[in-house]
Amino acid sequence: MSLKDVLIARIQAEGPISVADYMAECLLHPQFGYYTTRDPLGVAGDFTTAPEISQMFGELIGLSLAQSWLDQGRPNPFTLAELGPGRGTLMADLLRATKGVPGFADAARIVLVEASPALKTRQKETLAGYEPHWITATSDLPDQPLFCLANEFFDALPIRQFLRDGTGWRERRIGLDESVLRFGLGVRQAQPALQHRLDDTQDGDLVELCTAAGAVMADLSARIAQHGGAALLVDYGDWRSLGDTLQALRAHERVDPLSMPGRADLTAHVDFEALVQGIPCRHSRLTPQGVFLERLGITARAQALAQKLDGTALDALIAAHRRLTHPEEMGNLFKVIGLFPEGAAPPPGLEP
Numbered sequence: 001m002s003l004k005d006v007l008i009a010r011i012q013a014e015g016p017i018s019v020a021d022y023m024a025e026c027l028l029h030p031q032f033g034y035y036t037t038r039d040p041l042g043v044a045g046d047f048t049t050a051p052e053i054s055q056m057f058g059e060l061i062g063l064s065l066a067q068s069w070l071d072q073g074r075p076n077p078f079t080l081a082e083l084g085p086g087r088g089t090l091m092a093d094l095l096r097a098t099k100g101v102p103g104f105a106d107a108a109r110i111v112l113v114e115a116s117p118a119l120k121t122r123q124k125e126t127l128a129g130y131e132p133h134w135i136t137a138t139s140d141l142p143d144q145p146l147f148c149l150a151n152e153f154f155d156a157l158p159i160r161q162f163l164r165d166g167t168g169w170r171e172r173r174i175g176l177d178e179s180v181l182r183f184g185l186g187v188r189q190a191q192p193a194l195q196h197r198l199d200d201t202q203d204g205d206l207v208e209l210c211t212a213a214g215a216v217m218a219d220l221s222a223r224i225a226q227h228g229g230a231a232l233l234v235d236y237g238d239w240r241s242l243g244d245t246l247q248a249l250r251a252h253e254r255v256d257p258l259s260m261p262g263r264a265d266l267t268a269h270v271d272f273e274a275l276v277q278g279i280p281c282r283h284s285r286l287t288p289q290g291v292f293l294e295r296l297g298i299t300a301r302a303q304a305l306a307q308k309l310d311g312t313a314l315d316a317l318i319a320a321h322r323r324l325t326h327p328e329e330m331g332n333l334f335k336v337i338g339l340f341p342e343g344a345a346p347p348p349g350l351e352p
């Protein structure tokens, strides 16, 4: 039995499924899901992420968030949350870097939002010595000031895809051709949620919709608007999405998204405009990751770390700095957006 068999049986029984249903099964199926069964990160895994590339990423993000906490009058207690913490590296780097901020660690209640039992075990190891609390949904975040991080979390949430057809839309679905998974299209329907996209698309254009992201954003922004706090959300994507961005990665190589369900990572670009639409708190400008990290002083931090290094360790540090910030590497593809309450400044590194 494999996830492919499970999906084939489901499609035979129910008919074609949406891209969102396919993604949800591939990533989080309790028995065969990609994240539920493994730690996919790092050189030996399928992909790597900014916190795994260098400690500088978590340190700088942590200091930006801690400065926001200082600026808002050091609320105590507050929730220090991370969505989809992977191996726990970003949170560990943040906690180490903010040790010198008086009162921050004592006031912080660490909450990790994680759906994968395998990665939760990994986070427990990395964060031994702290007392994080795990939840699986942002609706369970406490009602108190919220300082929150997410790196490459929203790109893992299931998206639906729609093809423009006149003034209606046909949803992209996954069905069967013999017993092979194949993309197809549903019938033409009106899509109220895509009304505004009739202005900037043409027949045949594909747009993506991430309903799950809207629910998460509502949970975060309600707490920040009501109790204060801030969020730093980092992901690949752009202000408004257009085109098919569904992508599968296996061993750092792109593969066909339908070829190995549950055994390759599946992501889609994040539509940041949709993310912040209608939220009750303020948001910063969307800022390229490279610009954000440079504003926070990544070059000075790299120089300080370089003092103690030579040989291959020094080369690795220089390569990591370049990889995180250079426009041809992650510097431009990845973007940062900040959330903050009315009357407060955005977290350092971002502009209102």
Ligand code: SAH
Binding pocket: 027, 035, 041, 049, 050, 051, 052, 083, 084, 085, 086, 087, 090, 113, 114, 115, 116, 119, 136, 150, 151, 152, 153, 156, 157
């Ligand atoms: N932030 C980490 C890991 C990114 S991978 C890093 O930068 O290295 C995506 C993370 O989100 C994983 O921890 C995965 O298990 C988690 N995740 C994916 N979908 C989720 C969901 N619906 N709810 C909670 N966590 C989820």
